[in-house]
Amino acid sequence: MLQKFDVIIVGAGSFGMSTGYQLAKRGVSVLLIDAHDPPHSYGSHHGTTRIVRGAYTMGESYVKLALRSIELWKKLEREAAEVPGTLGHDHATLYDPIGVISIGPRGSRFIRSKTESCIAFGIPYEALNAQQIQERWPGFSVPSHMEGLYEPEGGILYSEQIIASYRALAVHYGAKLLPNTKVLQLVSEAGEPLVVTERGSFTAGSVLVSAGAWSARVLPELHNIIKPYRKPIAWFKAPKERYGRGRLPAFIFNNGGAEEYFGFPALDESGLKIGRHDGGYPALPGQPVPPFGAYEEDEAELRHALNLFLPEAGELLAGQTCLYENAPGEEFIIDELPGRSRVWFAGGGSGHGFKFASGIGEALSVAMLKGKEHYPLDWDAFTLKGVNL
Ligand SMILES: Cc1cc2nc3c(=O)[nH]c(=O)nc-3n(C[C@H](O)[C@H](O)[C@H](O)COP(=O)(O)OP(=O)(O)OC[C@H]3O[C@@H](n4cnc5c(N)ncnc54)[C@H](O)[C@@H]3O)c2cc1C
Structure with missing residues (x-):
């Protein structure tokens, strides 16, 4: 009998771990699967620091999401400090507004x-x-x-420490994490997504693929996009x-x-x-x-x-x-994938996505459970359809 979760997240890095934390906090059963043991240095989130700022050249949709994300970074820092074992000894600070x-x-x-x-x-x-x-x-x-x-008010996000904090909080709220496990394939069986990994297969009500730079290996239709x-x-x-x-x-x-x-x-x-x-x-x-x-x-x-x-x-x-x-035009994609049943994708961070990870996690956790109309994101700015190929 296949193990079933409400949501499976393929790729527990910046976008995936943030979404997993938000979903677990909402009481949803979540399985986070990662090819490595996040945080790690095989993807897009290592090197200790990322710049965070609100002003953007890419339009209002990005500015609004950046500003909401900054609020959530501050909140994460407070929450992480309250849950024992969440913060490592290196940085009690996750968001450091040095300008x-x-x-x-x-x-x-x-x-x-x-x-x-x-x-x-x-x-x-x-x-x-x-x-x-x-x-x-x-x-x-x-x-x-x-x-x-x-x-x-801009400054630094300690990216690896943030992922470690999201991970500890997600597990604290009941998420299951399967590290060092590569997802090989994502198929549909009896109308439900089936996630095939090196260590067996799992089903879910819905799936988020947030596999970063290697997303197209899980979703071949993204080959020319990511x-x-x-x-x-x-x-x-x-x-x-x-x-x-x-x-x-x-x-x-x-x-x-x-x-x-x-x-x-x-x-x-x-x-x-x-x-x-x-x-x-x-x-x-x-x-x-x-x-x-x-x-x-x-x-x-x-x-x-x-x-x-x-x-x-x-x-x-x-x-x-x-x-x-x-991604084309350095534009993010945060969308339910056309042609697949209940499969979402978050990616295309294009070298500037980390600062938005907290907001993206919040937006997806609401949209995947209740529908896009329940979260105030300019969803049209982040659709796969809108990608200028
Ligand atoms: C050098 C550098 C500097 C940057 N500077 C900034 C900055 O200053 N400010 C900013 O906002 N952004 C910055 N960014 C961008 C930002 O870090 C990324 O946009 C963001 O980390 C992307 O998040 P992600 O979740 O898509 O990828 P990741 O965090 O890499 O997560 C993807 C996860 O998927 C896993 N995975 C992949 N394939 C599979 C599979 N088949 N099965 C299971 N798991 C899988 C990986 O192991 C990984 O953990 C920078 C990026 C780099 C590289």
Whole structure:
């Protein structure tokens, strides 16, 4: 006799673990299945930190979801602190509002559209010219043709610690977790979804696939939609008085066009972290992702950005690779899949999805149980149909 759950979640990473926590808290029987033991470093959520902010270039739907997500991050931090064993010893803080500055060419869409969303949604911000940025944070070097938008309530999410907290809370509320178990196939049997894994099969009232970069291996119809990309990130030695905690906010540099970098001050001895948002190599299914340093440009591109914007950064301390799960136009998909019975998909985080994971989990937990009309998300902005192929 097959074991049956109200909901099965395939991929218990950022979106999946958040949704599993929300469902378990609502008293639903949930099975979370993951190919690894989350949090882990084989998907899109490792590397300790993620930027969180409210201002967005992608329209109102994203801004509203980002703002709701920030409320939920604060709530998660409070809740996790109350449930024994939930927070690890590294970071009692999950959301760390150290501020975020976006720096880009003066008058560019990159700055303009973020400013417009701050005005429209009452998000606190400061518009700063190059000289003002350097006066406030002398560690930055900002070309005079650039300007900045500073969001004091933006900052850091400790992504791995968050997933560990969601995991502990989900289990605390009764969710079952099956780690180190790959889902091989998702089929329909007698009108119900059947999840076939390496360790047996399970049925459910409904299924969420949130398998990140490798989602198309579970849902082949997403093959041309979700594309995994290898992204190098690295930590560099940095003088604490210029680049330490309290001396810099989190930062995003747009160097014109698509060229974009992101990073964090040196929060501890691990150094200043930086990564590049655009570009990268596709990651190939079934093949190991080449480690940091496999390509000369892994360090060279990041060093180029440091030379431009953070010239006092020193030697390379460590590097990693992480996976982007790119969707067309970097747009998320949060939808019930057409052509399948009671199968939902959340993905296409495209290198900027983590900050929304709390909101996505809340939205899905309501929609999967009661229908989309019961949760105030602009669902049409996140449908598979709307993806611009
Ligand atoms: C370098 C880097 C920097 C980023 N910076 C930011 C940032 O600053 N701000 C921001 O908001 N976002 C950022 N992002 C994006 C964000 O981290 C991702 O959008 C988000 O983590 C995606 O969540 P996910 O649930 O889709 O994937 P994941 O968290 O990777 O979860 C997917 C899970 O599915 C599991 N899985 C896969 N296949 C199977 C299978 N067959 N069976 C069972 N389980 C399976 C995996 O093991 C994994 O645990 C960044 C991403 C990277 C890589």
